[in-house]
Amino acid sequence: MSQELLVLDAAFVEKHLDMKACVDLMTETLINVETGEDVQYLRKAIKMPNDNILGLMPGYSNAGYFGTKILSVYLQNSQEGYPSHQGQILIFEKEHGQLKGIVDATSVTKLRTGAVSAAASKVLANPDSSKLALLGAGEQGESHLQALLIQFALTEVTVWDRDFERAQRFAERESTKQQIAITACPTSQEAVQDADIVCTITPAKTPIIEAAWLKPGVHINAVGACTADTRELATDIVQQARFFGDNEESVLHEAGDFLIPLNDGAITNEHYLGTIGQVMQGTVPGRLTKEDITVFEALGMAVEDLAVANYLCQLAKNQQE
Numbered sequence: 001m002s003q004e005l006l007v008l009d010a011a012f013v014e015k016h017l018d019m020k021a022c023v024d025l026m027t028e029t030l031i032n033v034e035t036g037e038d039v040q041y042l043r044k045a046i047k048m049p050n051d052n053i054l055g056l057m058p059g060y061s062n063a064g065y066f067g068t069k070i071l072s073v074y075l076q077n078s079q080e081g082y083p084s085h086q087g088q089i090l091i092f093e094k095e096h097g098q099l100k101g102i103v104d105a106t107s108v109t110k111l112r113t114g115a116v117s118a119a120a121s122k123v124l125a126n127p128d129s130s131k132l133a134l135l136g137a138g139e140q141g142e143s144h145l146q147a148l149l150i151q152f153a154l155t156e157v158t159v160w161d162r163d164f165e166r167a168q169r170f171a172e173r174e175s176t177k178q179q180i181a182i183t184a185c186p187t188s189q190e191a192v193q194d195a196d197i198v199c200t201i202t203p204a205k206t207p208i209i210e211a212a213w214l215k216p217g218v219h220i221n222a223v224g225a226c227t228a229d230t231r232e233l234a235t236d237i238v239q240q241a242r243f244f245g246d247n248e249e250s251v252l253h254e255a256g257d258f259l260i261p262l263n264d265g266a267i268t269n270e271h272y273l274g275t276i277g278q279v280m281q282g283t284v285p286g287r288l289t290k291e292d293i294t295v296f297e298a299l300g301m302a303v304e305d306l307a308v309a310n311y312l313c314q315l316a317k318n319q320q321e
């Protein structure tokens, strides 16, 4: 018996995906990858002749579903008024393999990525963190601000972007929306120098921060660079930090922040300490002292998208009944 196919657009996602619920769902998903409840496959990023990327991200969950996110990544789009990541999540039920939903991936990617960083910060950052620096004033800047405000009693936010006017517009718009003081900084150094939590969320190909600019005890969510030959963190940060990832296979294949210093001989494989899911489970120690620098390297996982798609399909189905 075939089931009705749900098609959930960005407006549905934005209306129904509460950020607090999303942070909790991402915490559960990161742990599920460790227990084997969710299975994450290495994604395929196909570089097309026009230099943009077609991405395929598959995953499976014993909770009853599997599927893939399929999306285009056009990083120059923000200058032309289009999102950088566009696509759909195709979710199937696992009993008979029927397609049960098609969910807008642009909005899910935006929200779940901020939620994952907030979930990681909750276990790695110092609990009294109050100053947040956002490097990158795009879609991810917005979702990281929204998600981190849920997890920490933030009092100050700084934002930097290669395009300073964009950072200024972000500060003006988001300070009104989120009711918090946000300062646009002309350099990344000024933005991070007092920060307790730093989020790097740019498509930069070369480092945008270095260790000497950071306060002891800072936690960094390194989110923007997602290929082996691009990075946002200088080698000295990775050398000094306790370094964790979302998925070991992804870190060892795709994380330029880790692989470039590794290939230069500046670090060894032992610098990679484990996944954030292991830290959440308590099987790998996270922060050891208040002064540690911690890094969470986020490459993004399909099981995160599928967990959100499944949650939204369930919600839509309940609404129909």
Ligand SMILES: NC(=O)c1ccc[n+]([C@@H]2O[C@H](COP(=O)([O-])OP(=O)(O)OC[C@H]3O[C@@H](n4cnc5c(N)ncnc54)[C@H](O)[C@@H]3O)[C@@H](O)[C@H]2O)c1
Residues within 6 Å of the ligand: 075, 077, 078, 083, 084, 085, 109, 110, 113, 135, 136, 137, 138, 139, 140, 141, 161, 162, 163, 166, 201, 202, 203, 204, 205, 208, 223, 224, 225, 226, 298, 299, 300, 301
């Ligand atoms: N790890 C994950 O799960 C995940 C998920 C989504 C996006 N991302 C990555 O996060 C990054 C940001 O995504 P987004 O959706 O916010 O993009 P966006 O296009 O909305 O915003 C990117 C911002 O970065 C700025 N920028 C561009 N190049 C820069 C540079 N060299 N230095 C500093 N700033 C620069 C742009 O001016 C823009 O404001 C992208 O690299 C994207 O691939 C990662």
